[in-house]
Amino acid sequence: MKGTSRETQSAPVGACPPTLELTPRLEWFKERLDRCYDAVFHTFTIGRGLPCVLIYFQGMFDYLNAEEHLLMPLLRESSERVDEPAGLFDEHRIPLARTIVIDDPDEAIKQVMMGHGVLLQENEAQMLVLPFVSYETRALEEAPNESVIRGPREAFVESLDTNLTLLRRRIKSPLLKTERLTFGVHTQTSVILAYLEGTCPDRLIREVKRRLANIRIDGVLGSSYLEEIIQDSPYSPFPQLQYTERPDTVSASVLEGRIAILVDNTPMILLAPVTFFMMLQSAEDYYQPFIAASWIRWIRFIFLSTSLLLPSFYIAITTFHPEMIPFNLLISISSSREIVPFPALMEAAMMELAFEALREASVRIPKSIGQAVSIIGALIIGTAAVQAGIVSAAMVIIVSVTGIASFIIPNFDLGLSFRLLRFPMMLLAGMFGIFGIACGIILIYVHLVNLQSFGTPYLAPVTPRAARSLKDTVYRAPWWKMRTLPFMANRTNRLREIANMRAWASSEGADDE
Amino acid sequence: MQTVTQAQLFKLFALHLFSTMIAFMLGIMMQQSGYNGPLGILSGALIGLGMAFFAYRLGMRRPDRFFVEYGKEIVGRWLHTPLVLFIAVANLLIGMINFWELQDFLIQFYLVSTPPWAIAGLCGICIAYTVRFGVNSVFRAAEGIFLFSLLSFLLIPILVSESFNWYIGVGLATHFSPREAWPSAYYTSSVFGEMSFVLFIYPYLMQPHRTFRSMSGSMIVAAALVLLHIVPLLLIFGPELASNLNYPELELLRFMRSGSFLETLDPALIALWLISIFVKLGFIVFIISLILAHLLKLKDTKPFVSPVTAFIAVGSLVIVKSNIQFQNLMTGGLLTLFFASELIPILYYVVDSLQAAWRKKRKGRFN
Numbered sequence: 120m121k122g123t124s125r126e127t128q129s130a131p132v133g134a135c136p137p138t139l140e141l142t143p144r145l146e147w148f149k150e151r152l153d154r155c156y157d158a159v160f161h162t163f164t165i166g167r168g169l170p171c172v173l174i175y176f177q178g179m180f181d182y183l184n185a186e187e188h189l190l191m192p193l194l195r196e197s198s199e200r201v202d203e204p205a206g207l208f209d210e211h212r213i214p215l216a217r218t219i220v221i222d223d224p225d226e227a228i229k230q231v232m233m234g235h236g237v238l239l240q241e242n243e244a245q246m247l248v249l250p251f252v253s254y255e256t257r258a259l260e261e262a263p264n265e266s267v268i269r270g271p272r273e274a275f276v277e278s279l280d281t282n283l284t285l286l287r288r289r290i291k292s293p294l295l296k297t298e299r300l301t302f303g304v305h306t307q308t309s310v311i312l313a314y315l316e317g318t319c320p321d322r323l324i325r326e327v328k329r330r331l332a333n334i335r336i337d338g339v340l341g342s343s344y345l346e347e348i349i350q351d352s353p354y355s356p357f358p359q360l361q362y363t364e365r366p367d368t369v370s371a372s373v374l375e376g377r378i379a380i381l382v383d384n385t386p387m388i389l390l391a392p393v394t395f396f397m398m399l400q401s402a403e404d405y406y407q408p409f410i411a412a413s414w415i416r417w418i419r420f421i422f423l424s425t426s427l428l429l430p431s432f433y434i435a436i437t438t439f440h441p442e443m444i445p446f447n448l449l450i451s452i453s454s455s456r457e458i459v460p461f462p463a464l465m466e467a468a469m470m471e472l473a474f475e476a477l478r479e480a481s482v483r484i485p486k487s488i489g490q491a492v493s494i495i496g497a498l499i500i501g502t503a504a505v506q507a508g509i510v511s512a513a514m515v516i517i518v519s520v521t522g523i524a525s526f527i528i529p530n531f532d533l534g535l536s537f538r539l540l541r542f543p544m545m546l547l548a549g550m551f552g553i554f555g556i557a558c559g560i561i562l563i564y565v566h567l568v569n570l571q572s573f574g575t576p577y578l579a580p581v582t583p584r585a586a587r588s589l590k591d592t593v594y595r596a597p598w599w600k601m602r603t604l605p606f607m608a609n610r611t612n613r614l615r616e617i618a619n620m621r622a623w624a625s626s627e628g629a630d631d632e
Numbered sequence: 633m634q635t636v637t638q639a640q641l642f643k644l645f646a647l648h649l650f651s652t653m654i655a656f657m658l659g660i661m662m663q664q665s666g667y668n669g670p671l672g673i674l675s676g677a678l679i680g681l682g683m684a685f686f687a688y689r690l691g692m693r694r695p696d697r698f699f700v701e702y703g704k705e706i707v708g709r710w711l712h713t714p715l716v717l718f719i720a721v722a723n724l725l726i727g728m729i730n731f732w733e734l735q736d737f738l739i740q741f742y743l744v745s746t747p748p749w750a751i752a753g754l755c756g757i758c759i760a761y762t763v764r765f766g767v768n769s770v771f772r773a774a775e776g777i778f779l780f781s782l783l784s785f786l787l788i789p790i791l792v793s794e795s796f797n798w799y800i801g802v803g804l805a806t807h808f809s810p811r812e813a814w815p816s817a818y819y820t821s822s823v824f825g826e827m828s829f830v831l832f833i834y835p836y837l838m839q840p841h842r843t844f845r846s847m848s849g850s851m852i853v854a855a856a857l858v859l860l861h862i863v864p865l866l867l868i869f870g871p872e873l874a875s876n877l878n879y880p881e882l883e884l885l886r887f888m889r890s891g892s893f894l895e896t897l898d899p900a901l902i903a904l905w906l907i908s909i910f911v912k913l914g915f916i917v918f919i920i921s922l923i924l925a926h927l928l929k930l931k932d933t934k935p936f937v938s939p940v941t942a943f944i945a946v947g948s949l950v951i952v953k954s955n956i957q958f959q960n961l962m963t964g965g966l967l968t969l970f971f972a973s974e975l976i977p978i979l980y981y982v983v984d985s986l987q988a989a990w991r992k993k994r995k996g997r998f999n
Contacts, residue, residue, distance in 0.1 A: 439742060440899045551746065551754065554738055557903035561758045561773075561910050568772045569765040582776035584639060 135224035141170050141241040144224070148174055148239075151228055158231075165193050170241045173249075174227075179234035181253030189238075189249065219248040232307060256281065262364045264531065269406035274364045279309050279383040285366040286313055286381075290373060294318075300331060302345070306338035310345065311381040313369075318376045320609045326573055327378055327391060342382040342389045349391075351571045356539055358532035359572040361393040368402050376608030392575035392607055395567060396592045398530035399423065404595050413594035419527055420593075426524035427537045427563075430471060431548035431556050433517045434463045439552030451513075458508035464549030466510050470518040471541065473500075478522070575607055636771045636836045642846040644774035645827055647781060648915055649854030651908035653823055654785060654861045656733040659880050660962055661862065664815035666871035667807035669862050672816025677855040679817060680824020680974075681848060687828035687977035688844045690984060695840040699831045699980075700926035706984045713927065715976050719829070720923045722973030724944060725966065726826070727916045729958075731755065731948035734909060736955065737879055742899065748949055755910070756945035762914040763921065763937045767836050770914045781908045782857070784901050788881075789860045791888045796867040804866055820858075822967050824851060825974035829919050878955055917941050 136143040145160065152158040152174075159182075161173040173190070175182065221227060222245050227237045236249035259281070262274035275282045283297060294316045302308050310331070314324060330349040339345060342362060350359040363369060364386050369379045372390045380389040399419050404412040436443050437452065444452065459466055477496040481489050504510045521541070528534035540563060547555030570577035580588035585606035590596035599620040604613045658669075665672045694702050704712040735751045743751060762773055827847050834840055865874045865884055874880045885898035921936035952958045 435899070443897070443899055551751075552742060553899040553903045554743060554751070554906065555754070557906040558754050558758050560903070561907050562761055564776065564907070565758075565762045565765070565769060565773055568776060569769050576772070578772070578776060582772045583637065584775060 139242045139244055141172065141239060144239060145172055147224065148228070152231070163190065163194070172239045173236050174231055174239070175236040175249075176231060176234060179252060179254050180236045180249075181251035182236075184251045184253070185236055185249055219250070220245050221248055222246065229307065259285075265363060265365050265368070265402060265529070267401075267403045267406060270402050271365075271367050273366055275366060275369075275386040275388055277384050277386055279311060279381060282366075282381050282386070282388065283311060283313070286369060286373070286379070289366060289370040290315070295373065302331075302334055302336065303339040304335075304337050306340065308339040309383040310339070313373055313379040313381060315373050315376065317612050318374070318604065318608050319378055320376065320607070323376075323378055323392070323573055323607075327380070339382065341385045342380065342387050345380065345382065346389055351573065355566065355570055356536040357395070357567065357570060357577070358398065358530065358536065359393060359570065359577070361390040361397060361530065362387040362532075363390065364388070365402050371402075371405070375604050376612075392572035394572065394575060394579050395533075395577050396581070398533045399528065400591075400595075401529040409595050409597040416593070416595060419529070422524035422527040423537065426521055426528065426534070427541055427544060428556065428560075429521045429524070430467045430517055430541060431544040431559070432553075433514070434467055434545055435548040435552040435556055437463045438549065452511070455511040455513050459511050459514075460508070461510075462549070463514075464545060466514050467517070467545055468542070470510055470514055471521070471545070474518050474522050475538065580606055635768050635838070636833065637838050638842045638846045640771040640775045641830070641837065641843065642849045643778035644771050644911065644915060645830075645847060645850035646853045647774050647778060647908045648826065648912045649824060649850060650785065650857045651781070651905060651912050652730050652733070653820070653854070653858050654881055655905055655909065656730070656737065656879065657819065657823070658858075658862055658865060659875065659877055660959070661816045661819060662865065662871055662880065663875035664819065664963075665812050666875065667803050667866065668809050668813035669816050669866070669871075670804070670859050671808065671810070672813040673820050673855060673858050673862060675810075675813060675817040676820025676822075677824050677851050679821035680827065681851045683821070683825040683974050683978065684827035684830065684847050685844060686981045687831040688847065690977050690981040691831045691834040691843070692840060693984065695834050695837070698835055698922075698926055699977075700923055703980060706980050706987065715979075716923055716927065719973045719976055720920050722970055723829070723916050723920045723923075724940075724947065725951075726970060727913055727920070727944040728947040728951045729962075729966070730909065730913055730916075731944055732951055732958065734906070735948060736958070737882070740878070741882060742902070752945040752949055755913075756941045758910050759913045759917055759944075760938050760941040762910060763917045763941070764934055766933065767833060767918060770911065770918050773914065774911045777904075777907050777911065781904060782853075784904045785857050786860070788885060788888065788901070789864045792864055792868060792884055795887055796864065797870070798867065800867050800870055803871075804863065818971070819962075819967060822970040822974065824854070825971065827851070828974045828977050831977050832919055832922055913944075917944065 133147075135147045138144065145162075149160060155176075157177040157179075159173075159175050159177050159180075161175075162170060163173075164170050173185070175185075219230075221230070224246075227239075227246050227248070230248045231237050234252035234254065236251060238247040238249060240247075256278040257276045259273050259276060261272040265274075273285060275285060286297075287295065292315070296312075296314055296316050298312045300310045300312065302310055312324070312327060327349070331345065334345065334348055336344065336348075346360045346362070347353060352359065360380075361372075369388050369390065373379055377390050377392065380391065382389070399416065401415075404416065407415070437456070441449060456463070461469070473496075477493070480496070481493050484492055501515050505512050505515055525534045525538050528537065540559075544556060544559045547559045549555075551558065567578050568576075568582060576583055579585055580592055587603055588605045590601060591605065599616070602614065602616055602618060604615050661669045661672060691699070700716055703716060706712070707715070731752065734755060735748050738751055739746065739748060762769055827850065830837075830843060830847065834843075837843060861881060861884070865880050868884065868887060869877070869880060877883050882898065882902075885901060888897065917937060917940050918933065920940045921933035924936045924940070925931070925933045952961055
């Protein structure tokens with residue numbers, strides 16, 4: 120991986136002196152870590168006065184653990200066998216399982232930066248890396264953005280090791296491969312590619328690695344840094360990688376042949392490839408009865424269209440096609456719009472913008488006053504605006520329903536795309552009526568038809584059609600019917616379960632006989 | 633290269649055939665054939681499929697090569713280039729006519745004071761955007777909307793069934809005149825014969841040997857749907873009134889009252905039709921761009937998509953000025969021009985067969 124081989128940028132310090140003496144090497148390390156208040160150089164001797172030094176960063180390295188399991192035993196051993204000249208690397212003297220021996224001083228600096236301790240010894244070129252990383256991490260909590268009623272509650276956290284463990288705990292298979300890469304010249308962010316060998320197509324693994332290989336950046340502070348760089352069409356408003364904070368969602372995706380990208384210091388895991396219909400699936404779908412899950416999926420489809428089209432239809436119908444509205448309804452809409460001085464397009468645009476502002480404000484402001492802002496914004500200003508004749512009551516209903524509809528979409532980014540596209544659709548509806556809406560729909564539709572996520576068509580399995588995968592797209596088939604994995608899984612390894620798992624139902628009567 | 637499935641081909645051709653026929657052409661058919669319209673449609677569909685059969689047979693002889701490239705080996709470069717250009721011009725005219733009908737239809741009923749250029753411009757943008765991504769974009773777009781389009785077209789006869797005047801059905805059952813049916817059959821066959829343009833996209837087709845089966849399926853679905861619309865028109869308006877309406881299908885839609893929820897659903901249904909018509913026009917633009925690209929030995933159709941679409945859009949603004957002119961054009965020689973362009977593959981097939989027979993004979997003589 121090219122990204123991993125890039126050397127750490129640093130102050131202009133020369134190479135480490137090619138000597139086995141400890142002092143000049145220690146000086147070099149001190150020079151490299153100059154003005155680093157938290158760098159610790161702990162010197163001690165073992166055996167017959169053999170000097171050693173342990174280098175680490177305070178607050179990142181578990182010094183107590185190292186002291187208890189490494190330094191104390193070594194010092195105790197030294198006092199018992201003072202005449203013995205042996206060093207740390209002569210035999211298997213380190214009473215620890217997870218140690219790495221390196222001989223590259225630059226690599227040693229990297230290891231120190233990652234929170235490891237590095238042990239140097241006089242007359243020894245090799246260095247011992249002690250991976251006793253210890254820093255404060257957030258405890259496992261419930262997924263705040265993807266909560267479910269019946270499913271597991273655990274969510275990913277910022278620690279990469281913890282996240283990987285959450286995945287391993289669910290997929291206990293040696294076929295679950297986890298490849299580590301590093302990105303960010305300064306941040307040295309660890310990234311893990313997790314996939315199920317044999318199920319995830321090799322083409323996909325190669326493609327993900329190929330795209331990641333081009334990344335040269337100073338720092339990676341979140342998965343979205345990588346997402347924007349590796350997605351197929353960066354100028355599309357639609358998300359082309361899925362993100363989730365749920366380990367069960369990642370596990371299910373990996374089992375279906377997708378690849379997960381875990382980035383250190385972020386609880387959001389990226390999943391590739393993704394299709395439009397995957398983003399309308401929720402983890403809850405697989406924990407609820409399939410009939411309810413299918414019904415809810417259909418509700419999502421309906422409200423997805425609503426979130427995009429309802430204000431546009433309102434504008435088009437009231438402006439261009441009032442004959443579509445039943446007479447009584449027409450009277451009430453017209454009477455409510457009578458005092459409004461703006462055309463429907465302007466009215467809708469104002470209200471939608473106000474709603475977006477309210478939504479953004481409710482996310483950003485402190486929680487203690489968030490509720491007050493929502494109440495003031497939604498109720499007081501809304502009612503006052505209607506009474507003042509600035510907007511019609513019908514428009515308030517339309518905007519509210521649209522707002523609710525946009526939050527029904529399980530994937531936040533997809534909802535955001537639709538909220539964004541609602542505005543050009545409203546403009547088209549205001550200019551050309553339903554004809555404008557049809558034009559807008561075809562432009563969005565053609566865009567989606569041609570959009571790809573890592574070579575997978577965005578609208579698959581509807582177009583291009585993959586009939587077998589429709590069972591988990593337009594509806595959620597019962598588990599005993601989902602015999603094969605979706606279309607993105609490796610062609611040769613798509614069998615998910617045996618046939619006729621409910622054979623007991625037909626044999627029950629026979630047993631009775 | 634082989635990226636278009638037979639299912640996609642079936643769906644695109646079905647949309648291609650029934651979308652404009654139902655939306656725009658039923659009035660002229662009523663005018664020409666009255667009660668014999670359904671008979672004309674059935675005969676025309678069969679004739680059109682027959683024409684497409686020869687294109688299929690010719691394409692199957694070299695399924696991996698583009699017709700524009702190998703055609704010169706059959707009839708010679710000096711004849712091949714004008715013939716292929718003739719097909720491109722015919723497609724341009726088909727595109728312009730459909731574009732004009734679309735604008736006229738929208739301006740008459742929904743966008744009364746909107747300037748035609750604005751409608752043409754917006755339609756052009758949609759079509760060019762569909763085609764610029766290539767053959768997959770057109771076929772996948774058709775695949776995705778096929779079901780919705782089909783359902784919307786099926787819904788209308790069901791929703792208007794309450795208004796049927798069943799006594800008119802007697803006329804439908806007793807009036808059989810092949811002579812009266814012929815103008816409709818001629819008209820319909822020129823539309824169904826457009827399937828012969830499949831010849832241009834053979835290298836894109838997966839399982840090309842199943843092409844004729846797909847085309848037959850498209851023909852059956854499209855003919856059945858057109859019949860499902862022309863028969864209700866006859867049963868509700870009768871042949872006289874229906875033939876005097878520019879867009880009888882629209883009047884049929886307005887006849888449909890969908891209860892208390894919405895007074896008429898016609899703008900919503902027309903929005904769905906528009907998407908089908910855009911896909912059809914997209915296919916036409918793609919064929920023209922493909923012909924031009926191959927004649928100029930370019931690999932990609934993209935450079936031609938925007939100019940061709942712009943040409944069609946601007947052409948549609950000037951090709952006819954009124955509905956009367958349009959009627960004259962359609963009942964005049966234009967249909968024959970379309971017909972002739974669709975018969976060209978038969979000429980190639982015959983010449984190619986004669987050449988093959990001659991080569992075989994010559995080989996036999998040498999042996």
